[in-house]
Amino acid sequence: MTANKVRGPVIHVQGLEKSYKELRVLRGVDFTVAGGSIFALLGSNGAGKTTVVKILSTLLKADAGTAGVNGFDVATRPADVRESISLTGQFAAVDEILSGRENLVLVARLRHLKDPGKIADDLLKRFSLTDAGARRVSTYSGGMRRRLDIAMSLIGNPPVIFLDEPTTGLDPQARIEVWQAVKELAHHGTTVLLTTQYLDEAEHLADRIAILHQGRIIVNGTLAELKRLLPPAKVEYVEKQPTLEDVFLALVGDNGKNGHDRNVGTNA
Amino acid sequence: MTRHFFGDTAVLLGRSLRHIARSPDTIITTAIMPIAMMLMFVYVFGGAIDTGSESYVNYLLPGILLITVASGIAYTAFRLFTDMKSGIFERFQSMPTARSSVLWAHVLTSLVANSISLVVVVLVALLMGFRSAAGVPAWLAVAGILILFTLALTWLAVIPGLSAKSVDGASAFSYPLIFLPFLSSAFVPTHTMPGPVRAFAEHQPVTSIVNAIRNLFTQQPVGTDIWIALAWCVGILIVAFAFAMNTYRRRTA
Numbered sequence: 001m002t003a004n005k006v007r008g009p010v011i012h013v014q015g016l017e018k019s020y021k022e023l024r025v026l027r028g029v030d031f032t033v034a035g036g037s038i039f040a041l042l043g044s045n046g047a048g049k050t051t052v053v054k055i056l057s058t059l060l061k062a063d064a065g066t067a068g069v070n071g072f073d074v075a076t077r078p079a080d081v082r083e084s085i086s087l088t089g090q091f092a093a094v095d096e097i098l099s100g101r102e103n104l105v106l107v108a109r110l111r112h113l114k115d116p117g118k119i120a121d122d123l124l125k126r127f128s129l130t131d132a133g134a135r136r137v138s139t140y141s142g143g144m145r146r147r148l149d150i151a152m153s154l155i156g157n158p159p160v161i162f163l164d165e166p167t168t169g170l171d172p173q174a175r176i177e178v179w180q181a182v183k184e185l186a187h188h189g190t191t192v193l194l195t196t197q198y199l200d201e202a203e204h205l206a207d208r209i210a211i212l213h214q215g216r217i218i219v220n221g222t223l224a225e226l227k228r229l230l231p232p233a234k235v236e237y238v239e240k241q242p243t244l245e246d247v248f249l250a251l252v253g254d255n256g257k258n259g260h261d262r263n264v265g266t267n268a
Numbered sequence: 269m270t271r272h273f274f275g276d277t278a279v280l281l282g283r284s285l286r287h288i289a290r291s292p293d294t295i296i297t298t299a300i301m302p303i304a305m306m307l308m309f310v311y312v313f314g315g316a317i318d319t320g321s322e323s324y325v326n327y328l329l330p331g332i333l334l335i336t337v338a339s340g341i342a343y344t345a346f347r348l349f350t351d352m353k354s355g356i357f358e359r360f361q362s363m364p365t366a367r368s369s370v371l372w373a374h375v376l377t378s379l380v381a382n383s384i385s386l387v388v389v390v391l392v393a394l395l396m397g398f399r400s401a402a403g404v405p406a407w408l409a410v411a412g413i414l415i416l417f418t419l420a421l422t423w424l425a426v427i428p429g430l431s432a433k434s435v436d437g438a439s440a441f442s443y444p445l446i447f448l449p450f451l452s453s454a455f456v457p458t459h460t461m462p463g464p465v466r467a468f469a470e471h472q473p474v475t476s477i478v479n480a481i482r483n484l485f486t487q488q489p490v491g492t493d494i495w496i497a498l499a500w501c502v503g504i505l506i507v508a509f510a511f512a513m514n515t516y517r518r519r520t521a
Contacts, residue, residue: 057362087362093355097287109279110365
């Protein structure tokens with residue numbers, strides 16, 4: 001996990017409420033996220049994770065409560081909030097008809113940065129997309145799209161990044177690639193708020209984990225703190241079996257290149 | 269953020285125009301149906317229609333141009349719907365970009381795409397024997413009416429583009445618009461129609477717009493038709509714009 005957690009909170013959320021007609025999605029959500037840390041908002045489908053992210057990224061207005069990002073209130077200073085953040089939504093929001101490079105140049109232009117071409121080339125390199133840079137995004141795999149999506153979010157080095165279910169629908173290798181990218185972000189001092197429904201994802205990545213359930217945060221703490229909420233573990237001796245994921249990754253290799261055919265249980 | 273409005277709109281317009289350049293079929297399909305109608309009416313039905321003018325293609329073209337715009341704006345709704353669905357609309361809205369640029373870029377793209385389709389249809393009409401002795405000012409006036417008409421229908425298309433739940437829903441609204449010219453003076457003179465149909469035909473926007481364009485092409489006095497036509501276009505534009513902005517605010521509130 002990350003070392004630099006010395007700054008004060010960069011994201012403040014207090015008493016946040018939001019209803020869609022009759023449906024009360026958020027019923028008073030409170031949490032803070034320290035600068036340079038990774039904060040995971042964990043919850044099942046429909047728990048309200050995306051709603052929180054949309055309010056924080058100024059796409060939705062809250063019914064009640066306050067939210068601040070990088071010192072700016074989302075309701076009163078949305079333009080300053082938008083200067084401070086990047087949103088990577090639930091579905092890779094990339095332009096399919098443009099090439100990967102054109103997508104990056106587009107975002108750099110819209111963020112009014114100098115030398116968009118160089119920014120694009122640097123990010124293509126960093127996310128191993130240089131060879132695919134000139135190809136239309138419609139030809140990309142799911143993992144490549146997600147990588148491009150996250151690369152687009154890094155343009156302009158915003159201090160805060162929201163990742164809404166960044167690995168939903170990705171295969172195991174692509175997931176690990178995304179995890180590495182997220183960890184690297186936090187190492188560089190970016191504050192990351194990510195939502196996920198995968199428990200292991202929160203466990204792998206997050207400095208703090210909050211569980212959003214029925215519109216409220218029911219617990220919020222480090223992994224160790226959350227584990228202490230349950231009765232102490234009793235010691236049992238269990239033979240460690242590889243998980244199917246371990247087997248899959250061992251067989252196909254980390255980048256999917258050095259896999260070769262194996263037939264289990266045939267040759268002696 | 270408003271200081272970046274023009275720059276951001278230009279960048280986003282460049283993006284949409286690149287889409288069109290890479291899928292020119294959207295321009296072709298927009299132009300094909302009006303051209304097919306023009307061929308059918310001029311070479312199949314036209315001989316049996318007495319419009320009082322010597323060449324039926326001259327009579328028909330203004331209505332065909334309006335049908336071209338009506339079928340073209342289905343793509344405007346489709347392009348906007350695609351941006352909403354893919355999440356790229358939200359990405360742009362969460363960036364330090366002038367927010368309304370996203371919408372305006374689509375509107376300008378619609379104007380460009382429809383203008384290209386209109387030019388294609390006029391070129392085909394010229395091949396089919398369309399002739400006009402109209403001078404530059406009359407052609408400019410025709411272009412002005414068509415641009416205003418396109419702008420009005422474009423804002424109308426923004427509403428389903430922002431609010432539709434499916435691709436079909438996003439473009440279905442244009443079908444009635446495509447058929448409105450059949451109940452107007454576009455294909456046959458309205459005085460041949462039975463009473464109630466005639467009453468509808470003579471008081472719906474297409475007839476006055478068609479008559480105004482036709483009179484400009486044939487160098488006839490435009491009379492009150494042009495003012496009624498402009499009033500319809502501006503009226504539709506204002507109402508559609510108000511509803512579109514309301515839909516937009518609800519989507520982003």
